[in-house]
Amino acid sequence: MLLMTVAGLAAAVAIGATVWIIMQPPQKQEANTKAPVQRSYAKISGFDEKRYPTPNYDRTRKNEVAGVVLHHTGELTVEESLDILTSPERKVSTHVVIDTDGTRYVMADPDVVTYHAGLSMLFGREHCNYCTIGIEFQGNTLVAPLTNEQIASAIEYLMPIIETYHIPLNHIVTHEMVRNAYRAQYPDKRCDIKVDITPHEYARFMGTLCNYLLIKDKICKPA
Numbered sequence: 001m002l003l004m005t006v007a008g009l010a011a012a013v014a015i016g017a018t019v020w021i022i023m024q025p026p027q028k029q030e031a032n033t034k035a036p037v038q039r040s041y042a043k044i045s046g047f048d049e050k051r052y053p054t055p056n057y058d059r060t061r062k063n064e065v066a067g068v069v070l071h072h073t074g075e076l077t078v079e080e081s082l083d084i085l086t087s088p089e090r091k092v093s094t095h096v097v098i099d100t101d102g103t104r105y106v107m108a109d110p111d112v113v114t115y116h117a118g119l120s121m122l123f124g125r126e127h128c129n130y131c132t133i134g135i136e137f138q139g140n141t142l143v144a145p146l147t148n149e150q151i152a153s154a155i156e157y158l159m160p161i162i163e164t165y166h167i168p169l170n171h172i173v174t175h176e177m178v179r180n181a182y183r184a185q186y187p188d189k190r191c192d193i194k195v196d197i198t199p200h201e202y203a204r205f206m207g208t209l210c211n212y213l214l215i216k217d218k219i220c221k222p223a
């Protein structure tokens, strides 16, 4: 249901072989305003991608890659985020960090188990690190929205993974969602709340992804 309700947030068009995403700005439109909707355009391909390996991963098992957990890094610079996610002392990591300009820092391949979800649950299953990809968006969505470049870059990164591992869209969730599911299952366990990607920014991301997939489907399967 969520996907249907957010699908109108963005539209995508294909121009030749290049797919562009049209995104509405994150600000809410004032009621009764006659001002035209401001749109910006983010290219779906061509973002810089750099390898930035992390030593923090589970060497005892392979990732099942059944879902994706979206995070934000919080009030840190990208350099600080990269340092923390590769520090052997911190024992935290992720698969990719996406900077505000769309640059991707890839820390691990999809079949690697990284340490991003902690206490978590996805459709009744614990230990989401074993079965999900972690995406860290640089910044704090409680303070500022995701940039259009971050959303487009994440979709570019995710498309081959979604197709290779047949990940259903309802298995793309936020850290808050997997944490809340765990807390609901174990109300007596001590476990911090996470507001890690706000519901509004999650809706923007999923709406853009859904529209991109609709257009891509038309391109791949012409009538």
Ligand SMILES: [Zn+2]
Pocket: 070, 071, 072, 116, 175, 194, 196
């Ligand atoms: Zn998180």
